[in-house]
Amino acid sequence: MLMPALAGALRCQRDSYLKVLQTKVVSCEKKKGFYAVEFEDTVLFPEGGGQPFDKGVILREKDDSETPVEVTDVQRDGLHAIHSLISPLEPGETVTMQVDWARRLDHMQQHTGQHLLSAVLDKKDVATVGWNLGVQMNYVELDRKLSTEEVQETQLDVNQAIAQALPITVDISGHDEEKGAMRVVTIGEMDRNPCCGTHLAKTSEIGSILLLHQVPNKGNSRLFFMAGNRVTDYAKSSHDRIRSVNAALSCQTDDTLSKIEQLQLRQRALLSQLKTAQQELAVQEAGKIAAILESKEVYVLYKPDYDMEYLRFVEKQLPDLQGTAILLCGQGPSGGAIIIAGKAVDKYAGLVKDTFKDAKGGGKGRWQGKVVRYNSGEVERALELNK
Known part of the structure; x- marks a missing residue:
């Protein structure tokens, strides 16, 4: 009888860098609009710990066309990882699953970045009470608002820690019947925290972290940030938008603000004239x-x-x-x-x-x-x- 690996000890959690895995289908149940499939093991991370699920494809050995079956969602059902597929699989058959590596790497950069950012803030006596991994921006929810000087200092400290290439390890300290294997993520000597997510091997792989803005939330403060490849993508897209604004205003970047202020004054004057008319x-x-x-x-x-x-x-x-x-x-x-x-x-x-x-x-x-x-x-x- 085939037995599935349980959450906390899934192959994707034991080896975050594994991109391809051969495994067997344990069960396949038709649901409304999709097929819920469980495998002996999985290279696709089920949503948890603030980290979104992985996407990927399944290649069937018996399919001569080699047309991949798309995996659109992976969720936990207790300790079981349930994969949502657009086509059915047969229990017992051997398949090869491939993770969407670009999506996985992005999630690891953001998630590991959050651990490091929270560790730096913790040393400043600022507690992280929650976090969110967004499509473009993430945020850590803090127990108080940071001053402008604190944000600048934190930005410097967290990127210095990235440059030090601190080792990141995951230790399994036991097993919980509800939560699965108890995993503790350690960043050098800076931080130890329980986490079920997938993580990088060293801080230098984060690349960089960019702190953005803060938004108040019920007495707390949400500090928005992004990490890794998102930082360079954001810099490029922001640069392109600024260039477009420069072209529209017929000015250089340094003159953009003053040009906008002139246009606002002109607009107010025109609106006043329009109202009179x-x-x-x-x-x-x-x-x-x-x-x-x-x-x-x-x-x-x-x-x-x-x-x-x-x-x-x-x-x-x-x-x-x-x-x-x-x-x-x-x-x-x-x-x-x-x-x-x-x-x-x-x-x-x-x-x-x-x-x-x-x-x-x-x-x-x-x-x-x-x-x-x-x-x-x-x-x-x-x-x-x-x-």
């Missing part, structure tokens, strides 16, 4: 509406390129109306706003809600609402009231 236009629009409503029961004003603020400008200029004004703005899937003011607000509020399927609003004496989206033909039907 809109108010002047609103006075004219209101006068036109008031004149029309002296002889008509209702009038619809539709301004597709304006917003609720403009509609309020118009409404403020409307005296005691003889009829009812329906003010609309916005267009298409972006929706817009509606104000109804005048004599027969309730009557036309009902008509508006019947006309505009996605209109919502209310009020007494005046009706104000929004349109989530304008559907085809709705505005045209409303404007027929002007005929």
Whole structure:
């Protein structure tokens, strides 16, 4: 009878650098949308300890086409590593599994980087109370916020420890019926911590760690960071974005901030001028509406390129109306706003809600609402009231 290796003593945990493993299928159970497969052993790490699961492929010896079966997820079920596959395997058959090495190496750089970062912070009496390995950025959750000087000092200290190429070892100290093999990760003489994850062999393989920003969280502080190849990728992408900004602003990097400040000042001036012009236009629009409503029961004003603020400008200029004004703005899937003011607000509020399927609003004496989206033909039907 085939017996699977248990969490804590999986081959991927005993040898983090193993990329290919020949093993046998213990079980294969059809689930909703996938097949849950357990192997005698695995080179694919099941999610745990803050580290995401590995991805990889399975090659079947009996498959002449050598088409790999994709492994989309690996999770722990108690002490068992359950692999999610897109195609079934037969219990007892021998297969070869290959890990997505780029993904694994990235996870090891981030995870080992977190251990080292937390060790450095611990010596500064700053405790790590949690952490997260993200797709681009990670964070360590600390029991307090670091000062700018502390962040700079920590950045220097952690990268000095990386340069020292400190050895990283994993010791198995026993076995827990619920957690599996008890593994302790040691970084030189700096740190000893229990961990189920896969780790690098020495700190120099982390490459570098970049500390980013902090975000408060329920009395704690999340210090964001990235490690390894992510640092160089981030530097390159950031450089490319800065170059694009330079081109758009027609300036050099050193002049970018001052150029943006100039544009902001100019924008504020233009917005002020626009607001004044809109108010002047609103006075004219209101006068036109008031004149029309002296002889008509209702009038619809539709301004597709304006917003609720403009509609309020118009409404403020409307005296005691003889009829009812329906003010609309916005267009298409972006929706817009509606104000109804005048004599027969309730009557036309009902008509508006019947006309505009996605209109919502209310009020007494005046009706104000929004349109989530304008559907085809709705505005045209409303404007027929002007005929």
